[in-house]
Amino acid sequence: xxxxxxxxxxxxxxxxxxxxxxxxxxxxxxxxxxxxxxxxxxxxxxxxxxxxxxxxxxxxxxxxxxxxxxxxxxxxxxxxxxxxxxxxxxxxxxxxxxxxxxxxxxxxxxxxxxxxxxxxxxxxxxxxxxxxxxxxxxxxxxxxxxxxxxxxxxxxxxxxxxxxxxxxx
Numbered sequence: 001x002x003x004x005x006x007x008x009x010x011x012x013x014x015x016x017x018x019x020x021x022x023x024x025x026x027x028x029x030x031x032x033x034x035x036x037x038x039x040x041x042x043x044x045x046x047x048x049x050x051x052x053x054x055x056x057x058x059x060x061x062x063x064x065x066x067x068x069x070x071x072x073x074x075x076x077x078x079x080x081x082x083x084x085x086x087x088x089x090x091x092x093x094x095x096x097x098x099x100x101x102x103x104x105x106x107x108x109x110x111x112x113x114x115x116x117x118x119x120x121x122x123x124x125x126x127x128x129x130x131x132x133x134x135x136x137x138x139x140x141x142x143x144x145x146x147x148x149x150x151x152x153x154x155x156x157x158x159x160x161x162x163x164x165x166x167x168x169x
Contacts, residue, residue, distance in 0.1 A: 004160070008070040008151040009082075013127040018064035025057035062087065068124045070150055075161055079124050079148075091124065094146070096162050100139040102155075103167040105147065110137060118145045125149040 032050035036043050067082040068091075077094045103109040116139070125135045125147045136155070138146040150158075152168075159166040 003074050004072065004157045006070075006072045006151075006154045006157045008154045010068050010070075010126050010149045012066040012068060012125070014064040014066070015127075018060060022057060022060045022064060025053050025060055028053040029057055068149075070124075070148065070154060072154055072157060077158070081124075092122070092146075094138070094140055096158065096165070098141050099162065099165055100142065101165055101167070102136055102138040102148075102158065104169050105133055105135045105137050107167060107169045109167045109169070113137075113139050116142075119143040121145045121147070123147045 029050055032046045032053060035046035036050065039046065062084045065084040067085070069080040069082055069088075071078040071080070075096045077096065079091045079094070081089045081091045083089065101109065101113065118139075120143060122144065123146075126149045129135070134149060136148045136150055138148060140146055155166065155168050159168065
């Protein structure tokens with residue numbers, strides 16, 4: 001039994017709305033902090049506003065600065081979400097023998113799956129289409145469609161285990 005271990009880390013592109021919200025909350029925090037010193041009669045309200053917007057900016061930053069880590073070990077693909085390089089959360093675990101297909105997002109191998117009624121679509125990729133597009137789609141147990149951005153090494157190791165299910169085109 002050959003145990004292969006491959007680790008791949010990809011940075012997800014933050015949304016425009018997340019960036020705008022983060023900038024707005026940081027600006028409001030600075031304005032409230034300045035208001036504490038400039039407007040002494042409104043100091044308590046400015047202090048409360050600074051705390052609320054500062055905490056909001058922290059959480060918006062935490063959920064917009066995302067990285068996904070793919071770990072492959074012993075016919076199992078584990079997806080972890082790393083938030084702001086400080087918190088790690090296990091998102092999903094996928095068994096390769098339960099996977100139907102893994103192919104590039106624009107591959108002809110996925111033609112039979114495109115019109116399929118999918119219950120859940122999960123995106124653990126970089127979140128944008130680059131040239132060339134290196135995102136892959138995995139159909140898992142008929143009900144899930146998972147979008148990934150794996151490295152070539154990860155695809156190669158997974159293809160050695162399930163050559164009829166994994167296509168690199």
